[in-house]
Amino acid sequence: MNRIAENFFDLEVMAKYLPSILDGVLVTIQLAILIVLSGLALGFVLAVVRAFQIRAVNWLIVLVVDAFRALPPIVIMIVFYFALPFVGISMSGFVVAWLSLTLVLASFAEEIFWTGILSVDRGQWEAARSTGLGFLQTLRDVVLPQAVRLTIPPLTNRTIVITKSTAIASVVAVPEILTQASAAQAFSANTTPLMMAAVAYLVIFLPLVVLSRWVESRFGWKR
Amino acid sequence: MLELEAVRKSFGAIEALKGIDLLVARQELVFIIGPSGSGKSTLLRCCNRLEEPTAGRVLVDGVDIVSPDVDINEMRRHIGMVFQSFNLYPHLSALGNVTLALRRVLKMPRDEANERGRAALDGVGLAERADAYPNELSGGQQQRVAIARALALEPKVMLFDEPTSALDPELVGSVLDVMRTMRESGMTMLVVSHEMGFAREAADRVLFMDEGEVVEAGSPARIFESPEHARTREFLRRVTGH
Amino acid sequence: MGGVALRLEALSRAREAADVEALIYNFFNLEVLLKVHPLLLKGFWMTIQLCILVVPLGIAGGLVVAVAYSFHVRWLNWLLIAYVDFFRSFPPLVLLILVFYGLPFLGIEVPSLIAVLIAFLLNTASYYGEIFRAGIESIGRGQREAARSTGLNGIQTMVFVVLPQAVRNVLPDLISNTLEVMKFTALASVVALPELLRMGRVAQGLTYNPTPLIAVALIYLALLWPIVRLLSRLERRTMAKR
Numbered sequence: 223m224n225r226i227a228e229n230f231f232d233l234e235v236m237a238k239y240l241p242s243i244l245d246g247v248l249v250t251i252q253l254a255i256l257i258v259l260s261g262l263a264l265g266f267v268l269a270v271v272r273a274f275q276i277r278a279v280n281w282l283i284v285l286v287v288d289a290f291r292a293l294p295p296i297v298i299m300i301v302f303y304f305a306l307p308f309v310g311i312s313m314s315g316f317v318v319a320w321l322s323l324t325l326v327l328a329s330f331a332e333e334i335f336w337t338g339i340l341s342v343d344r345g346q347w348e349a350a351r352s353t354g355l356g357f358l359q360t361l362r363d364v365v366l367p368q369a370v371r372l373t374i375p376p377l378t379n380r381t382i383v384i385t386k387s388t389a390i391a392s393v394v395a396v397p398e399i400l401t402q403a404s405a406a407q408a409f410s411a412n413t414t415p416l417m418m419a420a421v422a423y424l425v426i427f428l429p430l431v432v433l434s435r436w437v438e439s440r441f442g443w444k445r
Numbered sequence: 446m447l448e449l450e451a452v453r454k455s456f457g458a459i460e461a462l463k464g465i466d467l468l469v470a471r472q473e474l475v476f477i478i479g480p481s482g483s484g485k486s487t488l489l490r491c492c493n494r495l496e497e498p499t500a501g502r503v504l505v506d507g508v509d510i511v512s513p514d515v516d517i518n519e520m521r522r523h524i525g526m527v528f529q530s531f532n533l534y535p536h537l538s539a540l541g542n543v544t545l546a547l548r549r550v551l552k553m554p555r556d557e558a559n560e561r562g563r564a565a566l567d568g569v570g571l572a573e574r575a576d577a578y579p580n581e582l583s584g585g586q587q588q589r590v591a592i593a594r595a596l597a598l599e600p601k602v603m604l605f606d607e608p609t610s611a612l613d614p615e616l617v618g619s620v621l622d623v624m625r626t627m628r629e630s631g632m633t634m635l636v637v638s639h640e641m642g643f644a645r646e647a648a649d650r651v652l653f654m655d656e657g658e659v660v661e662a663g664s665p666a667r668i669f670e671s672p673e674h675a676r677t678r679e680f681l682r683r684v685t686g687h
Numbered sequence: 688m689g690g691v692a693l694r695l696e697a698l699s700r701a702r703e704a705a706d707v708e709a710l711i712y713n714f715f716n717l718e719v720l721l722k723v724h725p726l727l728l729k730g731f732w733m734t735i736q737l738c739i740l741v742v743p744l745g746i747a748g749g750l751v752v753a754v755a756y757s758f759h760v761r762w763l764n765w766l767l768i769a770y771v772d773f774f775r776s777f778p779p780l781v782l783l784i785l786v787f788y789g790l791p792f793l794g795i796e797v798p799s800l801i802a803v804l805i806a807f808l809l810n811t812a813s814y815y816g817e818i819f820r821a822g823i824e825s826i827g828r829g830q831r832e833a834a835r836s837t838g839l840n841g842i843q844t845m846v847f848v849v850l851p852q853a854v855r856n857v858l859p860d861l862i863s864n865t866l867e868v869m870k871f872t873a874l875a876s877v878v879a880l881p882e883l884l885r886m887g888r889v890a891q892g893l894t895y896n897p898t899p900l901i902a903v904a905l906i907y908l909a910l911l912w913p914i915v916r917l918l919s920r921l922e923r924r925t926m927a928k929r
Contacts, residue, residue, distance in 0.1 A: 229792040288919075292866075292911035293904060294873035296780075297884055301904050304888075305897035308713040309706075337922050382775070383867070389778035393877060400781055413792045416785050420777070427776035435772070495832050522838035532833035536851045545847055546837035591833070598837060 265331025525595030585616030730886025749815020
């Protein structure tokens with residue numbers, strides 16, 4: 223018991239590294255918010271562009287979206303951070319983490335929005351067009367409102383999974399929670415900082431997971 | 446064959462069955478009628494312990510199935526049940542539906558189970574639809590497969606829980622035909638249904654239930670022609686529309 | 688004037704050619720690839736092994752969680768939901784590092800592969816559990832009752848009637864999660880498990896050339912892209928049914 227207390231809940235270590243972990247929390251939250259905003263926006267735009275059904279454009283979107291859905295985020299970040307500088311593209315760790323996860327979230331979001339758009343009955347398009355609404359008006363006023371509702375639960379879950387992946391930014395030296403905790407762990411030769419990181423993640427993400435359960439029951443697919 | 450003694454069932458504060466006594470003799474067809482919420486379905490479901498009776502005894506062929514040391518799964522195959530909503534397994538063909546319990550409960554080898562299953566389907570006039578899946582069958586066909594599923598286990602008693610009320614009117618006849626054949630071959634049957642015509646023609650006895658009690662019981666002729674209780678008269682007046 | 692423009696154009700063309708050359712030298716360097724391919728191959732097999740271990744482990748763990756939930760024992764369900772939500776709030780990388788560096792502090796020395804498996808099991812079982820749970824809940828009560836009425840016991844009912852339908856109902860979610868789990872295995876590189884990404888980085892370090900990293904990315908694409916395609920198809924089909 224003593225051993226657990228000493229190695230996992232050492233109060234002195236806690237007090238000493240609390241400020242740096244809190245710095246990490248701020249970085250994680252900043253990164254997460256930026257990713258959610260840019261990722262969802264980009265995903266939405268891509269889905270709307272795809273609705274125009276221009277063959278070449280759609281092929282390109284599908285190709286990129288598929289790739290970012292298939293690749294592990296850690297592989298994307300490592301390629302961006304360690305390989306791109308060789309061809310003259312250098313980005314800071316923060317930008318790499320933001321860009322990688324934005325592209326991943328945008329890809330999943332595009333696919334979800336697009337599936338939502340497809341799920342709206344053809345009759346809705348025809349009814350709207352028959353009353354003289356244009357393509358974009360139909361999309362904006364008739365199709366998207368119905369599609370978005372369907373997409374909320376899967377989108378919430380996916381967003382949580384991807385914002386959790388900000389922990390991976392630790393491999394490209396972004397000073398977020400896990401980076402700070404790992405450094406503190408190395409300095410103190412004690413697991414307490416990792417436990418603090420664990421608690422920090424729980425404090426941030428548990429409310430979101432509980433929220434997602436509520437969202438699921440509120441907007442859930444009618445099976 | 447089937448005997449209920451002072452069977453009670455409560456859901457929390459609500460008493461669904463207020464002490465039911467009932468004896469269904471071998472080869473008898475007993476019909477239960479009554480308004481919805483009168484406890485008829487609960488009574489039926491107590492007969493194979495899909496509902497646990499709160500008190501009382503349920504004897505099937507002399508065995509008290511409520512007793513804690515009875516193997517209820519072994520007993521249930523002697524008590525066939527047909528549901529209002531068929532409850533066919535959508536992931537299995539008609540034959541698969543019929544043979545699942547044969548293979549898993551009776552541990553029959555596949556060939557033997559298939560043979561018995563086909564015979565059961567033949568018995569309900571669906572031999573040629575053995576490989577069809579439930580969503581490829583009409584409601585009446587689905588209910589007949591459900592009957593075959595129960596019959597294949599060679600039960601001693603069959604329970605019917607509103608077997609025709611989910612069916613389109615033109616499909617009711619085929620299911621009633623199957624039930625009539627079963628009756629002629631001597632099956633013991635307890636039926637909850639609103640098919641008054643069928644009750645009049647085929648039942649040995651009719652029970653009228655209301656508010657968790659058997660209000661009155663007797664031959665179809667007596668119940669339908671000269672009911673004693675005001676509640677029975679009122680119910681019959683409403684369902685027959687006179 | 689014309690001469691200058693011409694010279695500028697030639698210059699930029701030369702620079703472009705140099706850029707392409709640099710790109711090929713750095714990203715698609717066959718010589719480097721030839722040198723390090725045994726390393727990458729080793730990493731690839733480790734990744735495959737990880738997938739073969741982690742996916743079935745996670746599915747088994749998830750089934751245990753979901754089936755335990757289906758008994759609807761209140762305190763147990765609270766516990767299961769707490770478990771699932773706890774690990775859904777936890778970045779898998781943090782869990783991995785905590786298990787990897789935490790266990791030795793507890794005096795438990797395990798091979799790194801085992802530490803990785805423990806962390807992944809805890810994480811993936813919660814996701815699979817949630818998916819199977821939704822699947823099981825989507826199967827109506829009538830299916831269980833029909834199965835029990837023919838004498839199948841609780842476990843047989845789960846295995847032969849409920850789960851086959853449940854799995855079919857949540858197949859896209861199951862595949863989607865399996866894709867995520869396979870992607871997670873790349874995280875094991877952080878704790879020096881010699882899987883594909885780790886070997887790619889080692890190879891890059893040896894050759895001072897990022898070609899191995901690009902190769903790693905392409906290998907992941909080849910491995911996982913078919914699953915992504917399949918998933919898009921399945922998701923579209925289920926959505927169309929709604």
